[in-house]
Amino acid sequence: MxxxxxxxxxxxxxxxxxxxxxxxxxxxxxxxxxxxxxxxxxxxxxxxxxxxxxxxxxxxxxxxxxxxxxxxxxxxxxxxxxxxxxxxxxxxxxxxxxxxxxxxEGDLPTDPASAVSPPQPPARLPKAISIEDVERLLEAASLGDTPAALRDRALLEVLYGTGARISEAVGLDVDDIDTEEGVVRLFGKGSKERIVPLGSYAAQAIGAYLVRGRPTFAVKGKGTPAVFLNQRGSRLSRQSAWSVMRAAAERADLGGHLSPHTLRHSFATHLLDGGADVRVVQELLGHASVTTTQIYTLVTVQRLREVYAQSHPRAR
Structure with missing residues (x-):
């Protein structure tokens, strides 16, 4: 008691x-x-x-x-x-x-609380979705061949194909993308620059959008170098990118809990599941410390436990 x-x-x-x-x-x-x-x-x-x-x-x-x-x-x-x-x-x-x-104030000579550390909250495991659900989401983003559909597919392909933060994706300029080399230049927190592989699917989606989608938006604007444009020809906002994600998730029947960061989490989790070294994933995500990246290893261990519990005859 x-x-x-x-x-x-x-x-x-x-x-x-x-x-x-x-x-x-x-x-x-x-x-x-x-x-x-x-x-x-x-x-x-x-x-x-x-x-x-x-x-x-x-x-x-x-x-x-x-x-x-x-x-x-x-x-x-x-x-x-x-x-x-x-x-x-x-x-x-x-x-x-x-x-x-x-x-x-001079009322105490020393601080008795200065060395007492606050309790650490339990680590929140990042929310990732399966590869199959990612594919459903990407397909749902590209219904039709309109400029908006091409843009939305390209945006989500970039988020999943590079692990970019939403602010990094909407901050992209045309010169930051090299579809022939298959790389993209991202500017993360503190304007720290990193070069990330784009992947063939993302490169194809971006290429299609730049040729058949972006020009339709660009003629309405004032010559912005932004990759992702809205209907007025201005840089797509983070809020609009969230709307793109929500609409695709609803069409794919994946619920309303997904966010653009879900694709970043899925990018990291799927890389580690595929055998990527955690320090390589750290560089791709732009984390200053590998400790931040290591939380994704907890996700993969949890998944291993689930598979083991379901599959091994001596697990239960």
């Missing part, structure tokens, strides 16, 4: 110090009212915890107190249910801000 915190009123010294920090945030920093309300609630719980431990002065708070308070948040008490990692981390933000303020 979870422990019950004694019903002890918060130490007046801790409470006064907390009130001073909240006033500072309100008057001098102009923090939003909802944020102040959350911080006030978090610090009230912190003050009650300290009072129950017999801590009556901010100067008596140690790193062990802060760590134990965080553990209490995660485990819960009879008065409070356990908090999720994200909620506990938000509460710790208030506690750390409070102590940092006291140090800056």
């Amino acid at each position: 979870p422990p019950r915190l004694p019903s002890v009123p918060p130490s007046s010294a801790v409470e006064r110090a907390a009130r001073g920090w909240l006033n500072h945030l309100d008057v001098e920093r102009g923090v939003a009212a909802n944020t102040l309300k959350s911080y006030r609630r978090d610090l009230a719980r912190y003050a009650a915890y300290l009072a129950a431990k017999g801590v009556n002065d901010p100067a008596s708070i140690t790193e062990a107190h802060v760590s134990d308070f965080l553990a209490t948040l995660r485990e819960g008490t009879t008065d409070h249910p356990p908090l999720a990692a994200s909620s506990a981390a938000r509460t710790l933000v208030a506690v750390r801000g409070f102590h940092r303020f006291l140090v800056l």
